[in-house]
Amino acid sequence: MSGGVSAASKNAVGLDDPEELLQRADAVIAAARPGEQVEVSLGESIDTEIRAYGGAVESLSSARSVGALVRVIVGGRSGVATTTLTDPETLACLLVEARTNAADAGVDPVAAVARPDGVAQPDLELYDPRFELLSVDDKVDLALALEAAVMSGDPRMSGVEGADYGDSVVVSAVANTAGIRAAQRESGAGLSVYAMATERGETQTGFGFAVGRSAQELSVETTAAEAVARTVQLLGATKPPSGKMNVVLDPWVTAQFIGVIAEMLSGEEVRKGRTPFADRLGQAVASNLVTLLDDPTDPRAPGASLTDDEGLACRRVNLIDGGTLVGYLHNSVTGGVLGGGSTGSAIRSGSSLSVGPRAVRLMPGQTPRPDVLAAVGDGVLVTEVSGLHSGVNPTSGDFSCGVEGLLIRNGCVAEPIREAIVASTLQRMLTDVLAVGDDETWFPVDASGVTLAIEGLSLAGA
Known part of the structure; x- marks a missing residue:
């Protein structure tokens, strides 16, 4: 199963059936005038957020969000209109508003709605029906249990900034006059905690989190243990010596770096010449150990999806294969301009359509984490970075960011470092x-991560 739901499921989660949304979109498409290209995007979600603090519920919210977008293209002029309702009468008015906006817009010769490309939707089930079985009290209990497990995990634990449980269920539909017609439903749940440990007057912080399609996939014990370990291991941290060092990235850090790299492989950035990877298809851009792809067809990924935001089927997109740059991410516009067509990578932010990754993977190697550390010998294990996105120049690829972690000595982790x-x-x-580790881990971002060893980076410390 990949998209349809029953009326009973609809009533249980309080959202419209995706097929009902699709029928409303069809009605707008049917009202298109000759020469008009029309696209309709509809979505509804229910999001729950619970925070535990001091053994009690600090905050609890459950909100229903609704959004509708209609885009009209006439003679290269595009008009967009949005609203927070999806009833037929409102959508009819939205079409009129989008027409008016198009009449006042400038001409873009490449403006067009996406056309079907024959790629079938992946066979994924992204909605876990167990999502409906937990009451609000059950979810509260998870947040409270997470805080309690962290605080009891080590005598040095001194506080929790917040122990959070969150979940969401989303239904959406996209249709256009070129024949695109797609709808889906998906669920997600997560635990996260930010903790503090204190020893000899020094306090350090750390985190733990888990993601899944429903709360039943989450482990309070594992999430708490991760937070405790990350927090206490940094107690006593000092500035490391400056110099060039081999560096090992924790999977969480690797995920952040490859997420940035994937954004630089966007067809939009290539089209505008704002990436160092422009015009390098077929060239070696990485070690032959590096194979990078965007795979929203992997159900483990929080960003997995049946379709992109233009309604085209999501698919596995090879970006770097054995060190060679083999592809970019495209929506229908950049794929048409640069050739090769869309890769099902359209991302909509508000009323703007762009290109971006959903589930980036650096393919894991065959090396266990201890062997990666042993291969490095001496260096630094980076467990957290700060200021990465602001510290990267997306045009040149230069970056500078703060790090903390542990020294590596003779292949084993040693004393902690910071600043x-x-x-x-x-x-x-x-x-x-x-070296590339075998420990692929998914995080609540658009990338997974592995333990990754890199030779000779410049480290500024004491």
């Missing part, structure tokens, strides 16, 4: 990969 800065270029990082 250090790593600087290099993303291109050089990719080229200087020494």
